[in-house]
Amino acid sequence: MVRYFDAELETMPWTDVLAWQAERTATFVRGLVDRSPFHTEKLAGVGVPTGVVRDLAFLEDLPFTTKAEVRESQSTRDPALPLGRHQAVPRGAIHQVLSSSGTTGQPVLYGLTATDVEMWADVIATAFWTAGVRPDDIAGHLVGLPGVAGGLPYADGFRRIGAGLAWIGGWPTERVVELMISLGVDAVLATSSFGTYLTDRCEDLVGIPAKDIGVRKMLGGGEPGLGQPEIRQKIVEGWGLDVLSEIMGLGDVLACLWAECEDGGGMHFCGQRAVAVELVDPATGEPRAWEEGVRGEAVYTTFAREATPALRYRSRDHVLVTATSCACGRTSPRIRCVGRTDDMLIYKGMNVFPSSLRDVVLQGFADDVQPSIRVWKDGSDQVRFDGPIPMDVEASDDLAPDRYREVAAAIAADVRARLQVRVAVTVVAPGSMPRTAYKTPLVHVRETDDDQ
Structure with missing residues (x-):
């Protein structure tokens, strides 16, 4: 051939x-x-x-x-x-x-x-x-x-x-x-x-x-x-x-x-x-x-x-x-x-891609979490974050719920050490993060009262 x-x-x-x-x-x-x-x-x-x-x-x-x-x-x-x-x-x-x-x-x-x-x-x-x-x-x-x-x-x-x-x-x-x-x-x-x-x-x-x-x-x-x-x-x-x-x-x-x-x-x-x-x-x-x-x-x-x-x-x-x-x-x-460039986030002057956050999570915690994250913005135009960037990570089926906070803290520390940005991590239950058959965005916008 x-x-x-x-x-x-x-x-x-x-x-x-x-x-x-x-x-x-x-x-x-x-x-x-x-x-x-x-x-x-x-x-x-x-x-x-x-x-x-x-x-x-x-x-x-x-x-x-x-x-x-x-x-x-x-x-x-x-x-x-x-x-x-x-x-x-x-x-x-x-x-x-x-x-x-x-x-x-x-x-x-x-x-x-x-x-x-x-x-x-x-x-x-x-x-x-x-x-x-x-x-x-x-x-x-x-x-x-x-x-x-x-x-x-x-x-x-x-x-x-x-x-x-x-x-x-x-x-x-x-x-x-x-x-x-x-x-x-x-x-x-x-x-x-x-x-x-x-x-x-x-x-x-x-x-x-x-x-x-x-x-x-x-x-x-x-x-x-x-x-x-x-x-x-x-x-x-x-x-x-x-x-x-x-x-x-x-x-x-x-x-x-x-x-x-x-x-x-x-x-x-x-x-x-x-x-x-x-x-x-x-x-x-x-x-x-x-x-x-x-x-x-x-x-x-x-x-x-x-x-x-x-x-x-x-x-x-x-x-x-x-x-x-x-x-x-x-x-x-x-x-x-x-x-x-359109995906880039800025934390107090430091640029970071959502995909880079995901890479850190998976490289260090693949046994504890699923291969996906969800970063939260307050509005679609938000790029800059003065406080820690909110981020959800979905737990693996084998991760005990009483370890969620421990893993969240460890992920936040690893991201801080490797990317010089702070994140506020929430570990969520298996299956709670939406799956789609097309492109799955890493960044989501929180609903406001007017959206509900």
Whole structure:
């Protein structure tokens, strides 16, 4: 069986990949000036490189693009530009429209030309192949909405590989399980929340444990979590998986750009043929090296996207470089997503991601608690905490209730020692924390009297 989907670029030395991308990216940037009002204004007075370009470093002199800017560009009502002022093709060339999930504000619309659709299918297929999907798999596609980045584009990725597509997302969970069994689904695309949810609830819902469904491969994305060993172990054991691979992308750029290979340890970059990726300091925007142990924000430039291109797009995804080589032979860096800027909390000047709180809890107390937490805000706009951050942790079935306070105090002390923030921990009874089959947020807002 072929090991790579796009062997030329997946195995090319990373420095050669960057050089290969540089000239294409420079050509793309030169053409942006005349393609959309948004980019004409953004690049006004900016020196665009001429001649032969062999290094992506020229991007450092160009402006960033943010989602807020794209959203603002879309507020202009122009029949010729239904996708906003960043639209870079005539409306007749738009072949498909996608929407962001809207989890961090008003949904943003993006377009694809027919050429874009084909390029996306190739890149997504590269990522899915990296994650273990093969032509003889029956792939259960559990994203319910076709119009989001993980909808139609992911279906195209499965089909590009040649896998059997079973698009069963959107049904009630009981029906999804029944269809997986009857169709012989052996590979599933789902959120990590769905993986843990079905591990806990499958037997209650359909009378059999998740490991008896027959799924042996799972692609998990849409939220951080699969980088945490305790969560991975729970899903692998609960489902009886042979392969559990984390994936990540964003509709603003390309729906799937990162995927974990069979060796694990982080997600490889799989978008070499269409997207240039930079690593920058989240606070200053200064470049950071792709070296093991380095943290930064992923920034993307789409040198092969026609309808709604992205120039130095700030993903707000904070990532950790876990490796720059791999036994699988792929040469792109491997990463874990630490969290998003939108999720960050501030305790007396110290920044902390909810996922980092969860990591501390699970690394030190996996025998006593479940692999989930719930952080409480007083309002949806609250970011800063002057007092300890309220946090619930769900007890394991084996933790005696008379130890709840002891474990809560120990967790608070460990978080304080490792993250320099204070938390007010409440250990709650097993089964009392809500489970969802889609994304399970780590941060919740307390109800006010007006909400009740």
